[in-house]
Amino acid sequence: MATSKEYGLGEHRFPRGWFMIAGADEATTQPAAVRFFGQDMVLYRGETGTPHLVEAYCPHMGAHLARNTTSYIVRDGEQVQGDSIRCPFHGWRFDGKGQCDDVPYSKFVPKAATLKTFPIVERAGIIWMWHDEEGQEPDYPLPDFGGHYGAPGWVQWKIDFMGDLDCHGIEIVDNMADFGHFIPIHGAKDFTYFANEFQDHVLHQFYSAGHRTLTAAEGDQLVLDTWYEGPGFLQSEMAGEYDSFIMIANTPIEDGRSRTWHALMVQVNDGSRPINDEDRAAALAYQEGSRLAFAQDVEIWQNKRACIAPLALPSDGPYGKVRLWYKQFYNPRADAGTFQKRVNGLVVTHDTRPGSKAA
Ligand code: FES
Ligand SMILES: [Fe+2]
Structure with a gap:
């Protein structure tokens, strides 16, 4: 194995483009841990049917949003509500745009509590992610x-x-x-x-x-x-x-x-x-x-x-x-x-x- 730098490819470690990250059936209301581009992420499907890809670690205290089976949040099936995902550790919930929209034990919901989200599109039975180290919008469309x-x-x-x-x-x-x-x-x-x-x-x-x-x-x-x-x-x-x-x-x-x-x-x-x-x-x-x-x-x-x-x-x-x-x-x-x-x-x-x- 050799790295992008060893191949002399350029300034970025990872390429810009559209990439497959999962089959559409892998995005469900049971959040799944995935790892691409050297980052831990979580794929889930909101109750609305829209798939979401977010960073894996909760901004509150760093719990993994998908690698959990024993919490009561998971056992009670409370992890995905609408398009939001709830952390199993203290129950903070993040909407489809990554903004915290509920802290179960606090009226004050900090603006700074955000989860990074990644742009994805579901097409032809596949979940596609746009990846760009410069964080810009796609410069070419996903084909049909x-x-x-x-x-x-x-x-x-x-x-x-x-x-x-x-x-x-x-x-x-x-x-x-x-x-x-x-x-x-x-x-x-x-x-x-x-x-x-x-x-x-x-x-x-x-x-x-x-x-x-x-x-x-x-x-x-x-x-x-x-x-x-x-x-x-x-x-x-x-x-x-x-x-x-x-x-x-x-x-x-x-x-x-x-x-x-x-x-x-x-x-x-x-x-x-x-x-x-x-x-x-x-x-x-x-x-x-x-x-x-x-x-x-x-x-x-x-x-x-x-x-x-x-x-x-x-x-x-x-x-x-x-x-x-x-x-x-x-x-x-x-x-x-x-x-x-x-x-x-x-x-x-x-x-x-x-x-x-x-x-
Ligand atoms: S670590 Fe996620 S709610 Fe505390
Ligand atoms: Fe070949």
Whole structure:
């Protein structure tokens, strides 16, 4: 494991961006302890249905708001009321904005008693957090995941937790440039196209190749458009036997340690008939195939040493550019444009399509 500083990423230990922190079903009226970006936090869902993410430690005397099972506040089910959360220690309660709104034994409620809150959004069955070391509003929106989640004919994803890795996010994002690993790791064959396009905070990978088992006939190609919007999650539109949409998230827990998830939704019909159990089973089998493909990367990351400076060949793919692109999220927002200008554009690593120069 190596830290952001050891990779020379920039001024910040943690990147700016949208990050997955939990599946939506993990936010309940039973507050849960979570840890990301080197901070202990608590995730809960108000009785109104709105999820909240707050710092874990009570400003009164420092009790942990979620790591408690024996207090009478918890046993009596009094911890979440409306959108507020009550501390198990002396019962101080904090509203959805973090302001103390009740001290059970005092009419005076100090203004200074506030709990830090973190900006989150619930979308596509996932809780997303905006993280910014400069504490500013998002400079790019959370996407709508192709608009497929909940769309007619699409089976919604279930979330696969893929592990807490002693691996910095940069090594996970490196994969975007990594032309050389698809044949040895993933069983690709007959590559016809591999390219990356850098567009400000977005990084694309365009991929076209056959596969040992996933493509049916000789000459068939898996065609993927895969991209990062910011440093925290990959999206991929995959055309195949079924059209599908992949999401792979990596979120820093500590500097140099990442939590990873995978999810895939599948279009099982054109929306003209309801989704049945058979569709759901087919979609789950498809998701499992994709999960296993991602697990091939995860096994490498779980066991590798840190790679501060790749010994990369030009035909490996544009690692240097990917790492430069990634740095925009570790530096003051004012400098992001400078990094973007240096990398924006298309880099073609492999092109043997009919009519191309190398064909
Ligand atoms: S420590 Fe939370 S109410 Fe006292
Ligand atoms: Fe991979």
